[in-house]
Amino acid sequence: MSAYILKRLLLMIPTLFGVLLITFIVIQFVPGGPVEQLVAQLQGQGAQGEVAVSGGQGLYQGASGLDAERLAELRAYYGFDEPAWKRFGTMLGNYLSFNLGDSYFHHQSVMELVVSKLPVSISLGLWTFFITYLVSIPLGVAKAVRDGTPFDVITSTVVLVGYAIPGFVLGIALLVLFGGGTFWDIFPLRGITSDNWHELSIIGKVLDYLWHMVLPVTASVVGSLAVMTMLTKNSFMEEIRKQYVLTARAKGLGENTVLYRHVFRNAIIPLITGFPGAFLAAFFTGSLLIETIFSLDGLGLLSYESVLKRDYPVVMGTLYLFTLIGLLGKLLTDICYVLVDPRIQFDTVKQ
Numbered sequence: 001m002s003a004y005i006l007k008r009l010l011l012m013i014p015t016l017f018g019v020l021l022i023t024f025i026v027i028q029f030v031p032g033g034p035v036e037q038l039v040a041q042l043q044g045q046g047a048q049g050e051v052a053v054s055g056g057q058g059l060y061q062g063a064s065g066l067d068a069e070r071l072a073e074l075r076a077y078y079g080f081d082e083p084a085w086k087r088f089g090t091m092l093g094n095y096l097s098f099n100l101g102d103s104y105f106h107h108q109s110v111m112e113l114v115v116s117k118l119p120v121s122i123s124l125g126l127w128t129f130f131i132t133y134l135v136s137i138p139l140g141v142a143k144a145v146r147d148g149t150p151f152d153v154i155t156s157t158v159v160l161v162g163y164a165i166p167g168f169v170l171g172i173a174l175l176v177l178f179g180g181g182t183f184w185d186i187f188p189l190r191g192i193t194s195d196n197w198h199e200l201s202i203i204g205k206v207l208d209y210l211w212h213m214v215l216p217v218t219a220s221v222v223g224s225l226a227v228m229t230m231l232t233k234n235s236f237m238e239e240i241r242k243q244y245v246l247t248a249r250a251k252g253l254g255e256n257t258v259l260y261r262h263v264f265r266n267a268i269i270p271l272i273t274g275f276p277g278a279f280l281a282a283f284f285t286g287s288l289l290i291e292t293i294f295s296l297d298g299l300g301l302l303s304y305e306s307v308l309k310r311d312y313p314v315v316m317g318t319l320y321l322f323t324l325i326g327l328l329g330k331l332l333t334d335i336c337y338v339l340v341d342p343r344i345q346f347d348t349v350k351q
Contacts, residue, residue, distance in 0.1 A: 005331065012327045017092075019323050023316065024088050033310045034078050034104045039071075078104065091316065100317030105309055110317035113302065120192055120298035124290065127213060128220040136225050137271065140232025145259070147237060156230075163226030168289035171219035175293065179215060187215050190295030216294045232271060239267040272336060 075081050082090075094101060100110035139159075143152045162170075178186045188194070192212050197205055239245065240263060248258045288300035295301075299318070306314035 005335070008331050008334070012324075012331075015327060016320070016323055020092070020095075020316065020320060021088070023319055024084075024091075027312055027315070028084055030310070033080075034312070035071075035074055035080060038074065095320055100320065101313035103306075103314050104311050106311075106314075110313050113314065114299065114318060114321065117297060117299045117302050120291070120296050121300065123192060123209075123213065124216060124220060124296065124298065127217045128224065131217065131221050132224045132228055133271075135221075136228035137232050137268075139225075140229045141236055141259075141264075143229070143233040144236035144240065147233075159226040159229050162222040165223065167219050167223045168293055170222055171216065171290055171293040174215045174219060188212050192296055216290050216296060219293075220290050228271070232267075235267040235270050236263060239263045269337075 072081065079087060091101070098111065100114075102109050103113055106113055139155060143155055146152050174187075175189060177183050179189045188211065192209065193205075194200075194208050194212070197208055200208055245258060245263060248262050249255075253262075288304055290296070291298045291300035292304055302314065303318055305311075306318070
């Protein structure tokens with residue numbers, strides 16, 4: 001087991017390097033970088049006279065535009081005066097100590113920026129994760145026991161329709177219906193708390209927070225219920241058909257005893273082993289459009305805005321963190337297989 005873990009950790013290095021290298025190369029060819037955006041902004045303001053940027057130095061003087069010297073200073077300010085290979089090597093060296101650099105537009109380090117956005121993403125991710133599992137597992141068990149009944153058909157139709165509707169489409173529909181759109185003004189349009197949240201009592205703060213989370217959590221949960229529910233149902237049905245279940249029933253054991261003492265602990269293995277990946281995915285994937293629609297200032301919205309603004313330190317820094325966390329999550333998933341089912345031995349697998 002230790003040899004397998006070491007091997008996986010070593011394999012993460014070229015994977016992480018490849019992801020960063022490809023993204024860095026793509027960035028070099030994307031037009032509209034921070035220098036170009038600033039030049040375009042200054043040219044748009046040129047009719048108003050001299051514009052002061054970066055320490056009060058006048059970089060743009062009306063129709064004269066940016067001279068070569070000032071443009072070179074601007075490129076040096078953003079670190080583009082060095083060759084690409086050197087910038088990439090410096091970035092990798094900094095990433096080894098988790099120094100992700102500073103944002104071009106937020107005037108703070110990327111790590112501080114990510115930490116400041118975590119509470120919103122954690123809130124959305126935790127609610128999505130727990131509600132999905134708390135609803136889908138009991139529902140999947142009930143569907144497996146009642147396979148082929150009207151209950152099974154109706155619930156399958158409902159969850160599959162929910163799965164077919166993209167989360168961002170459902171989010172827009174919820175805003176129109178319940179967020180003060182064409183119909184009812186029940187839930188807030190944006191944010192995770194109200195403006196007067198600090199003035200509320202403890203109970204008022206909790207209720208205000210839950211009030212804001214209803215629509216975004218609903219839009220996030222509905223699409224993921226179908227996969228987990230059907231996985232639970234199929235896993236239980238596969239176990240119910242096995243010989244040991246027939247033997248347990250032949251011994252006179254009650255149906256609940258057979259289902260929850262024998263079948264449950266075997267059928268739940270695929271679900272438990274998926275916990276690490278699902279838990280991490282709830283934070284770092286699928287929340288981009290939801291956070292954008294509901295104006296939740298989290299990691300998803302940060303990544304989206306950093307791409308639009310060409311805030312390269314934020315783009316590369318968040319990519320580095322998310323890729324590293326994703327690779328560790330995959331490793332934890334494999335370890336969970338061994339912990340849940342000791343019959344699995346990675347060191348016996350032929351290479």
